[in-house]
Amino acid sequence: MGTLPANSRRLDKWVEGGMVWVLRFSGWASVLVTFGIVVTLVTESAPFFGHVPFRRLFTDTMWTPLFAEPQYGIGALLAGTLVTTGVALCVAIPLGTLLAIYLSEFAEPRFREVVKPMLELLSAVPTVVYGYFALLTLTPLLQKIYPDLPQFSMLSAGLIMGIMIIPYVTSLGEDSMRSVPMLLREGAFALGDGKLGVALRVVFPGAFSGLASAYVLAISRAVGETMIVAIAAGLQPRFTLNPLESAATVTAFIVQVSLGDLPHGSIGYQSIFAAGAVLFLMTLGFNLAGHALRRRFHRAS
């Protein structure tokens, strides 16, 4: 045996040991971020929930925490979020699923390879640009069809938001449909089924939990979207389920308050953290459900 280079080995050991700690810290940094979000939301909104009776969140019908006679009906904000998200899903789920089926079962592989990244660009467009488009292009267009549509409307914002989340449905959905084994499709083709029949009767059920996770993540994305609704759906909270009206969402309310002067600890300051806490809980629920479905899909296939 030759002699081992002892000194350099010792240095390597030190580097190794040091790097393990650096890397481990970085790994945990993401947990620190979550922790930061949760702690900030809790501590900054605590005074709000401290002096607002919990019951009034649900019994009040208006959300006007900054008024002299404040009202705390969070339902007014939730209605805005519900309607804009609903409109967006009416666009994104049918269209996104259709595109997923088409790309996975009908399109030539070469076509799919070109089109899929291009579709993904739809979710890379800055949301402020989408907001511009909804307010200054789509709304005037819709007003030609329906002249009474106000300048700000949940319909217009929701439609554009639907376009934005199409790639979430299509991309994840197409991935999970394509991971259904070919052997299964062949079994159905061998019985004389057509392509659409195989897609709907065999591939779709086989990929369902994958598709469901795509839908849920798309919902989460729509619930948390801010700029499109802040620009095009209006900033005034209003308890309405009519998409033809204007109303603020949870996120738009936060923007609206942030636009003004916002001293630390003021009631406005506290109220946006309260709205943020509600938003966090909603999206957390959707995200956890989405990932659970996705895991189930990967385990099943």
Place this chain on the structure above:
Amino acid sequence: MNPIPAVQVSGEKDIAGVEVKPEVKVEIQNLSFFYGRNQVLRNVSLDVPAYQVTAMIGPSGCGKTTLLRCLNRMHDLYPGNRYEGSVRLHPGGTDILGPGMDPIRVRMRFGMVFQKPNPFPKSIYENVAYGLRLQGMNKRRDLDERVEKALRESALWDEVKSRLHQLAHNLSGGQQQRLCIARAIATDPDVVLFDEPTSALDPIATSKIEELIVEMKKRVTVIIVTHNLQQAGRISDRTAFMYLGELIEFGETNRMFTNPAKPQTEDYISGRFG
């Protein structure tokens, strides 16, 4: 070796020299097949007799699966594949490779059972009913009746009758494969194609399926690909030996295993290659 009878592609002579001409079900004429530029079948001609089990043997990669999948036009699912020649279905003699022939119609007449069990992610009942529904059967009573019949014919009824509406994936591998057989025969096809149906199964499940296949030929014509010579010997009436995309020899199974006409066949059967 005694004088070898001339290899005949259609018909067969018995020892007395009397023609025994079984009714032909599938008449394959000069069939060539290409995966893109790659020719995999060369001029195969073969008459598959009705109500018999025809086995296809040969070393791996010789084109058995490819030939089988020509018969129900499965190759049409993928781009770049090309057939030449003709495959006629009797009686009638329609060329199923002919221009204008709809692959979907062909597949409604040919059942197929695959190498691995591939039940759909649906209930046992819905698996068997799938083909029936495709053929336009919608009435619950008709469906019930035909599903039960198919499950009885595939010897699965007693094992699953109490859980028809549970997921098919909960069955064992052998049961799943019998379910796939039930699915394939439920629509009363003319021919059932088997592609190594037992290669993923244990010996007990295998022998059950072999029994089924022998039983089945009363009602349908069976073509089975197998790389297991004993299996071909046990269940088939006729055997086709393929090598490098060509049909080398085709004849009665017993005769071919005891007295092959071609040296390649003899080499293969005696285990000298493949």
Place this chain on the structure above:
Amino acid sequence: MLSVGDFIVLPSQNLRKQEARASRRRSIDRWFGRIGLLSTIGTLGVLAILLLNLAASGLARIDWQFLLSFPSRRAAEAGILSAWVGTILLMIVTASVAVPLGVAAGIYLEEYAAKNKWTDFIEINIANLAGVPSILYGLMALGLFVYQFRFGQSVLAGGLALACLVLPIVIVATREALRTIPAAIREAAFALGATRWQAVWHHLLPYSTGGIATGVILAMSRAIGESAPLITIGALTFIAFLPPAPILAQAPFMSFDWLFSPFTALPIQMFNWVSRPGEEFQSNAAAAGLFLMLITLGMNGVAILLRKHAQRNIKW
């Protein structure tokens, strides 16, 4: 296409019915193919319309004066100088935090971490973090960076918020890039006596730069377009000055004062103009939007090409 002879000769009881069903299925498939193609083109068309729309009302505004002017009350004199300078400074902060931290976290999870419940916890956490709405990063930055750490409404607070926002993207991209490297490469390095870190530094990182770079570009393009978290920390103000320069003419030649300077950024400036009445401001908004679109779509295009290139070159 089908001759009459075809269905007379196939033996079956329900030939006509079968025939009709088969051809119906075929025509359904044909129709769905057309609908799918049209929908694909239509959906991509939205992107094209979006670009054309911005170009139609914004292109005329783009000139040197627009690039080199501060925002102004008069639309025709306003420009995006402080906005693009602010965006660049933000990106410097974001990249220098998110890239090292994200890559290191990716390495830790892929190469070091044991498969146990703590690692599971970190992974679930990252997956969830990726779905947290961007505005909540803004609220965190407002409570934590602006007030708790007293960074103020500064480039530093904004850059850190965006860094937290894109951290999951960098981590996931790093992990995916490392995962494509076969175990044999690691074993070869260990067999030569490399420590784990040496295997990472000499082999795994160099072989995965393509994938990591793709992820970093996508992360940065996401950060450039974000406005909600910047609005919540109070960045929507009238900024008619530039942050102090990072490089000085005399010793010590470097300054970090810019980190604590108030700022604006391209998407914020655009939002500001969108919400004002008047066509002139709207064409300013369109011009800023055109810039944003070209930057983000360009970066995404580069990322797509890079990914293709990496896939083509390395065949393990």
